[in-house]
Amino acid sequence: MAKNSTSSPTTPDTAWLGRGRHLGPDPERDVRRNLIALKAAGVLDDFLDLDPVESARSTALYPREGSAAPGPSARRLFEARWRVADDVTVRAQLTTYDPEARRKEGEGVIWVLAAEAERAWDVHWPSPATMFWPDSEQVAWDHDTVPGVRQRTTNHLPKEDGELRHRLRDCTRQSWFIHVVVHEAMTPDVMGQQPISAFLPPSLRHRVIEHRGTPEQAQVADFAMKRELGVRIPRGGAVVLPTTPQNPGYDAERFTVRSVFLDGSEPTELLDRIKEFAALARPLTPDAERALTRLRQGWHLLTPDEELVHAKAMVTKYAEALDVMTNSRDLYREATEAAHAALAETTGGAGAPGSVKPDGSPLSALTKAFGRFRDPNK
Template sequence: MAKSSSSSTTAPDTVWLARGRHLGPEAERDVRRNLIALKAAGVLDDFLDLDPIEAARSTDLFPRDESAAAGPYARRLFEARWRVADGVTVRAQLTTYDPESRRVESEGVTWVLAAEAERAWEAGWPSPATVFWPESDQVAWDHARVPGVRLRTTNHLPKDDGELRRLLRGCTRQSWSIHVVVHEAMTPDARGQQPITRFLPPSLRHRVVEHRATPEQALIADFAMKRELGVGLPRGGAVVLPPAPQVPGYDAERHTVRDVFLDGTEPTELLQRITEFASLPRPLPADAEQVLTRLRQGWHLLTPDEELVHARAMVTWYARALEAMTASCDLYREAAESAHAALAEAPGGNDASRTPTPAAAEQDSSPLKALTKTLALFRGPNR
């Protein structure tokens, strides 16, 4: 996979993106089982299980360029199509990857997921992550790119200042997720230890990573966040972390909540701030842009109507290409005939046995000039 870098492209509001790591033994098996079950239940219209090399192969009917390739470390490519409210169609691709180095095999299987709807994405729609991955806690597909961080649970901040700052940098630079830090004013009971992300709308639950600071971490977490990110952490409160590069419209004061009661009740104000932040236009990381391009340019799961439209479009394209080739051949033929005519009109043009002498070479300059002028007529950009 390509390394993260900045991009000037704004993430489309029709798109849902996520990535993570699966630490179990058979990631692709877990995806297949979930897709098969959802199709049998009528949740999915259809799905495909593809070899990445075959998926990127170009054919006469489906010409593909390099943007359709998932890269040398890709293991498997899955596509799924389903419908949400009002019959809106969603198309999604999930690609699994081997580690780029054998030294990090313990990090599991990396996956990236891109989904796009026919209109602006709504938070109440089902999460594309649970289309491909089972919701069971026994399947460890929800590990974030940053080691030690998970999507579906609370993540306590490191106690060491240096580790804490490295975590903050890793979580906010070119992140595909929204990161929230909550300070526990006092050690919560079992209900308060449950992640607040469970109160979020379905499509936001797997885009938000919840970090917790213990009661004694109030000062160290506040200091580290101010130094690294320029935002503070209120005692007993929470803050939505600013990503890097900065998101236009982000306001540290606006996205800070002074009081969060971790008693199992719904933290309405914090949820509202997270939802507001999720709706802000965000720059699309370059690696996410590549994933989105593959979804759009390398899509395979066409409906019969889409296949017919595509076939007709290709017939039209080939017909126009053939017309252009025919016209080009006609021009070349006319040029060749004119050149032969010019040679025939030249003195001695048909005498192949004539041996030129220096004097004859000077005389031949005149027909050569005539031939040059004739060929010049066919040098135009359209010839």
């Protein structure tokens, strides 16, 4: 018997999704300060700071179909709304979570960010990450959930072969970011050590993590990537790593760059490959799908017009529920009256079950009584 196969959902082209770790002492304070500053500057239309318990209570009072709470490990829920080109509205939620029990102490607070625009996302729009997190090297919000990996910098590949393969597996299976491996043909100077993400458009800049292989790692890095991922890295070149499950349309040769000059100049070919990879249809993981569902169906930061529409919808819904309850009450009353009439019919009005009229059986009397109340439209 052939097995039914279902294709995985893909990330909508209107969405921007990110997940990482904050290693500082008070991540919620960093978010709060940034939101306040951006609203004062007119960058944000508005924002909301919610306790997860308050969020769940609000959802219970004003339910939306399919809405879901962030979960028991959630610490704080932030919402923000802003506008981009041509007055396009962007809505975004950032949730902070306590570390999983299996994680070691000091590995930071996990955050999940889901943003969606009213039309297809443009990589030249501002990054949703910097709407919540300060775009400062001094705030350590940009660590991946994969230990030892960070955005906005170059991450050197592990020296040991087993650790290297483990890093590659984790980055392609667990991370929500785009991972790029660059091999240094020779040790670069200060300008060449600058991460290539600095050349990317704003909304793509915080979706990319760069790994660097030293000159002597050419063979070991190439062997590990071929064995684990089925891709090769040329000496002095770069490759955009596939995801697991693999992006539809990914071709290893297409996303391999033969030569990258690490001299501080713009690596145009590599940047083009990264942009092309980011435009591919991306599989939507279950965690990412839940975050997007919460954004769409558990949204709290309504505009006055949205609040009015929602209130009208709630009035209609409650009116329909009241009508159903009223009809049920009427049907119940009619059924009770029918039962009393049937009882009176069988007892001859004497009120005693044993006193049945001699001209008819109890069954015929019940049938006759209930016939009076039969209504084909009910």
